Amino acid sequence: MQENNKNRKTKVAFAFCMASFFMLLFLSSAFFLTSKRHIPNTEKDQYTTALRGNIITKDNFTISTSRQVYRAEIDLRSMNPEKFELFLKLFEIYSGADKAQMQDIKKRLKSKKKNYNFILIQNLDSKHASYLKELSKKLYVQGFFKAFTNSNGKVETRGLNVVEHKEDRIYMSLDSLTPTIGYTRVVLDEQNNILKNIGVKGLEKYYDECLMPLQDEKIQGLKDIGGNIILNLDSVEKKRIDGCDLYINISLKLQKTIEKLIDRRNLDLKANEIVVGVMESKSGKILALASTRRYNPANRGEDLSVLNASAIEYSYEAGSVIKPFIFTTALRLDKLKPDEIINTHGGKYKLGRYTITDTHKSDKMSIEEVITYSSNIGMIEIAKRLSNLEIISGLKIFRFGEKSGIDLPYEQKGELPNPNRLREIEKAVLSYGYGLKTTFIQLLAAYNVFNNNGYYTPPRIGDKIYQNGRFIMLNEENAKQERILSASGAKKMQEILIAVIEKGTGKKVLTQGLTIGGKTGTARIAERQGYTSNRYNASFFGFANDKNNAYTIGVLVRNPTKPYSYYAAQSALPIFKDVVDILLSQDLLKLDINATVQ
Structure with missing residues (x-):
């Protein structure tokens, strides 16, 4: 009888200890999860700016169009020093940069005046920009980039970033249809920090309000291990709306x-x-x-009188x-x-x-x-x-x-x-x-x-x-x-x-x-x-x-x-x-x- 009471007390004591342990574990976990921690940011914003509309002739030739021009930049705090030389070699291949451009990059990297946010190259076309975006994802997974604590006390990993730098207006017919078609000038869109085009003369000016882009594309949400945004009910998505395409009567x-x-x-x-x-x-x-x-609207020269219709x-x-x-x-x-x-x-x-x-x-x-x-x-x-x-x-x-x-x-x-x-x-x-x-x-x-x-x-x-x-x-x-x-x-x-x-x-x-x-x-x-x-x-x-x-x-x-x-x-x-x-x-x-x- 006495032996049974002793066993019962032992079991109760063991159960109490185990319950106390799990309770302590639960409280510790709750504190850890709710406390300020130095973990990489899991949210990501992705923007694609809308473009100015095209001007198209009666015989369906696009004579004026816009393209996105990109720049590639990297936060040097994210760069793993042991893999930096390999990164530069891969960057040269994927970006299409020539030797002179790569020499310029290396020269600027050695400068004492360089910023953490280092611009590798500007004026990238959309093709090479997409190549570099794919490279960035692969390097992210392979551990080329390391986490660091930013000025706000948050831990993040930036790595290689490819962003739109400006909107380039292209006139495929060169001087043909000028001065009727007119031209644009570049202004800074302060909201997106991108150089955009506004009409100054000709059709570009008269239809400027219609040709101007209406809404940039925006995707916001959690990112996966590869840096891709996870689209779910909590993500935010805005559709890109370009400016109107203007069709003209001129062949x-x-x-x-x-x-x-x-x-x-x-x-x-x-x-x-x-x-x-x-x-x-x-x-x-x-x-x-x-x-x-x-x-030529893209290279107008010094004779301003020729710009008038x-x-x-x-x-x-x-x-x-x-x-x-x-x-x-x-x-x-x-x-x-x-x-x-x-x-x-x-x-x-x-x-x-x-x-x-x-x-x-x-x-x-x-x-x-x-x-x-x-x-x-x-x-x-x-x-x-x-x-x-x-x-x-x-x-x-x-x-x-x-x-x-x-x-x-x-x-x-x-x-x-x-x-x-x-x-x-x-x-x-x-x-x-x-x-x-x-x-x-x-x-x-x-x-x-x-x-x-x-x-x-x-x-x-x-x-x-x-x-x-x-x-x-x-x-x-x-x-x-x-x-x-x-x-x-x-x-x-x-x-x-x-x-x-x-x-x-x-x-x-x-x-x-x-x-x-x-x-x-x-x-x-x-x-x-x-x-x-x-x-x-x-x-x-x-x-x-x-x-x-x-x-x-x-x-x-x-x-x-x-x-x-x-x-x-x-x-x-x-x-x-x-x-x-x-x-x-x-x-x-x-x-x-x-x-x-x-």
Whole structure:
């Protein structure tokens, strides 16, 4: 009995000791788990910055795009000294670094001024960046990196880190489509410490808000032994949303062909600049907008003036290409009769102290012949019938003195004289294109009215944008056609401009099987001291149509210096003909075989 009691006490004592031991073990474990410990951080953030959108041509060439540029860095406190030489050899292989770059790395490592966060190499492309990321994971597992205590008292292992350094904007077509496409400049995104691009000129500026990236990708969560983030319900994930892709109406094939044409022509003309625009008459779509003053957006050089788009930023006195609009105003206000004959004074007319002389001298002309033979004297007689307010209001109807609505920044409005201060001599010279300033794109859009049944259509370069998995058509939202001339008025002016080609100053453009019309213009360039005697702008604006297609085409030759090339018939007109031939060669126009046979 006594022996049994002793055994029972022994068992109870043993059970008590074991319970006390496990309780002590539990409390120690709880204290250890809840106390501040020096263990490596198990959380990780991973960011991928969104990119600026692409600009894509009508024929699906990406002419402007962005890429991520990376840098590789390492916290030297994490580096295992015994494996450092091997690390450098592996880094050289995976990064694609050349000998000079590796020598620079070793030289900087020996410097006493180096920081713990040591930049190994910058300007890595995405391919070599991905190679180094894979290398980092392998080296992490193999124990190349050691843990250290940071300034916050936490233990961490950083190792080799590959981070995005900047966004690089690339222009694959080099100088083609400039200055229309524009360019960007680099700014620091302070939130992510990354160099990003913002639009400064051209399409890059006008569509900057759309092209800008919307949201960076972010993944946050616990990491596994290989340093990879474990995706679970507790991890945080944000989707990357790049900027929109901008699709434009311009075909790169057509654009480059016209650029080569005007470059070749300018070897002979030696002009300051040649500008050519091709517009689809019904829709207002700009199919080409070319200039001989081009630049590489990635290497712009020192000539800042070449960065400006002359088609919209250069305003000038246009000369005789203004005549159709004064003429149309007189017709619209019934100041001209269809069968009327205009006194042209034998081709000479005294205007103040100047004598105006017509190239095609005649005592009298029909109203159509005044335009066909570009009679300055005939236009002066027509302008006399209009009041100052009527003549200026007539020009405003065609949007002179205001922006055309093209989707490019910094468009100039041009200048119209104040009708209350317009003297008779000023009204006279206004009738043949002096005393007002306009831009190339204003004239192109205004001439388009004659080839679009009397409707004014704002010219458009952008066609559509692609974002969030869908296309948005820009022309449907922005191109608002407005009738500014009756259909009969547009038809009448179209017939007169066709007569210019068939009988008058534009005969060189005649192409059997197409309907072609237009008007030449030659104007002295005004400077502070007055009009120059040897500097001119020559231009031709008109249209070329077949049975199914209609295009409005403009050519401006700024200050051609070849002898006698300042006449539009010798400079702008042949280029217009070349552009029509290009449209035929690229099947944008087709000859009417029946018309050719006649």
